[in-house]
Amino acid sequence: MSPAVFSHGDLRLYLLSLLAESPQHGYGIIQALTDRTGGTYTPSAGTIYPRLAKLEEEGLVTKTADGRTTIYAITDAGRAELEARQGDLAGIESGLADSVRLIANEVRQSVQEAMKSLRADLAAAAQEQSPPETPRAPSNDARAESRAELHRADAVLNAFRAQVRTDLRTHVAKGGTLAPAVVSELDAALDAAAHQITRALNPS
Known part of the structure; x- marks a missing residue:
C-alpha cells in the first residue's frame, strides 16, 4: 500500500477515527497509522500536522499542551462527522485489512x-x-x-x-x-x- 491508498479526504477521516479511540500526540498518530497498515505506510510529520491543524480550524479536534507534548482530541463536532461518514470509514478500513492480508x-x-x-x-x-x-x-x-x-x-x-x-x-x-x-x-x-x-x- 502506498500513500495513494488514502484518496482525497480519506486520511482526514481516518485521523478522526484514531482520535475517537483516544487522544493522541502527533508521533502516536504516525505510529498508529504505521501499525494499522502493516508498516506499508508511514506518513511524515509534514503530512500529519497540517491535516491536524486543518481539523482544529474546522472545530473537529482540539489540542492541549502536556508539558512539551501537544495532545490532540476529537470534539463533539468531529464525532458527529465521523458518525455521518461511517460508510466511508468502513471502506477505508477494508482497504487497510486487504493490505495486511497481502503482507x-x-x-x-x-x-x-x-x-x-x-x-x-x-x-x-x-x-x-x-x-x-x-x-x-x-x-x-x-x-x-x-x-x-x-x-x-x-x-x-x-x-x-x-x-x-x-x-x-x-x-x-x-x-x-x-x-x-x-x-x-x-x-x-x-x-x-x-x-x-x-x-x-x-x-x-
Whole structure:
C-alpha cells in the first residue's frame, strides 16, 4: 500500500477515527497509522500536522499542551462527522485489512520459496552422492571434506533461520498478522526437509 491508498479526504477521516479511540500526540498518530497498515505506510510529520491543524480550524479536534507534548482530541463536532461518514470509514478500513492480508501472503510465499530452494539443494546433494562399491573406512581427505561440509551446512541453516526469523519478527513488529496456518506450513516444510536430509545421509 502506498500513500495513494488514502484518496482525497480519506486520511482526514481516518485521523478522526484514531482520535475517537483516544487522544493522541502527533508521533502516536504516525505510529498508529504505521501499525494499522502493516508498516506499508508511514506518513511524515509534514503530512500529519497540517491535516491536524486543518481539523482544529474546522472545530473537529482540539489540542492541549502536556508539558512539551501537544495532545490532540476529537470534539463533539468531529464525532458527529465521523458518525455521518461511517460508510466511508468502513471502506477505508477494508482497504487497510486487504493490505495486511497481502503482507501475510508475501511472508507465506517467502517461506515457501525458501523451503523449495532448500529442498532443491538437498535433492541435488543426494544425487551427487554415490555409495562406494565396497565398504571401506573413510580416508583422512574424506573426513576433512566432511568436516568442511558440516561447517557449510551449519552456515546455511543459520542463515536460513536468521532470515526467516527476521522477516517474521519485522512483519509482526510492524503490526502485521501472522496466521497459524503460516507457522504450521513452516513446521511441516521443515519436517519434510529433515526427513529428506535423513534419506540423503542414509541412501538405501
